[in-house]
Amino acid sequence: MPRTVAVVVGSIRKDSINRKLAQALADLAPKYLQFDFIDISKLQLYNQDLDANPTAEWVSFRAQVKKADAVLFVTPEYNRSVPGVLKNAIDVGSRPYGQSVWDKKPTAVVSASPGAAGAFGANHHLRQSLMVLNMPAMQQPEAYIHVGDGFFTADGKIANDGTRAYAQKIIDSFAAWVEVNLHTHH
Numbered sequence: 001m002p003r004t005v006a007v008v009v010g011s012i013r014k015d016s017i018n019r020k021l022a023q024a025l026a027d028l029a030p031k032y033l034q035f036d037f038i039d040i041s042k043l044q045l046y047n048q049d050l051d052a053n054p055t056a057e058w059v060s061f062r063a064q065v066k067k068a069d070a071v072l073f074v075t076p077e078y079n080r081s082v083p084g085v086l087k088n089a090i091d092v093g094s095r096p097y098g099q100s101v102w103d104k105k106p107t108a109v110v111s112a113s114p115g116a117a118g119a120f121g122a123n124h125h126l127r128q129s130l131m132v133l134n135m136p137a138m139q140q141p142e143a144y145i146h147v148g149d150g151f152f153t154a155d156g157k158i159a160n161d162g163t164r165a166y167a168q169k170i171i172d173s174f175a176a177w178v179e180v181n182l183h184t185h186h
């Protein structure tokens with residue numbers, strides 16, 4: 001059965017390595033998973049005053065996430081935490097109170113950095129929010145990806161065989177995680 005995965009990338013720059021990694025993961029995924037890359041760059045900063053009168057960008061973003069079966073986060077690390085643009089998207093999706101579009105959606109967090117720690121800090125700060133958002137988050141395999149020079153081929157594939165096999169394991173595990181958690185009531 002087709003499943004829709006909302007892909008939320010924590011970087012909005014054109015040449016983002018995280019966006020490239022998200023695309024590489026989508027390309028490796030089982031074909032019944034359909035990936036919907038969500039643009040978080042146009043979202044106004046969350047402001048509780050706007051809850052009664054949300055912007056068009058907020059409304060369409062919330063609808064796009066809501067219709068997905070699952071969410072894949074792929075994020076860089078800014079100052080050992082989640083980039084503000086991603087935190088903002090999470091906050092926008094979580095309100096108005098009681099109407100969070102994230103609720104119960106199975107998820108996985110992949111993080112990537114040119115730094116050796118693979119954005120571990122951002123990955124785990126994001127997981128702190130996933131608890132209150134009530135999103136079952138895949139534990140294994142952990143995905144802190146160090147993206148050095150030559151990580152991607154010219155056509156966007158993961159160059160190294162071992163790393164590509166690991167990426168395959170991540171996305172296959174996520175596919176299984178989605179199926180299990182879609183059938184579980186929390």
Ligand SMILES: Cc1cc2nc3c(=O)[nH]c(=O)nc-3n(C[C@H](O)[C@H](O)[C@H](O)COP(=O)(O)O)c2cc1C
Binds near residue numbers: 011112116
């Ligand atoms: C404001 C800022 C803070 C950053 N802080 C970190 C950090 O804490 N840890 C890290 O590994 N890389 C850090 N970086 C480097 C990013 O990992 C690097 O710019 C990366 O390419 C961003 O991901 P992207 O290519 O998907 O945009 C930082 C970059 C910026 C612009």
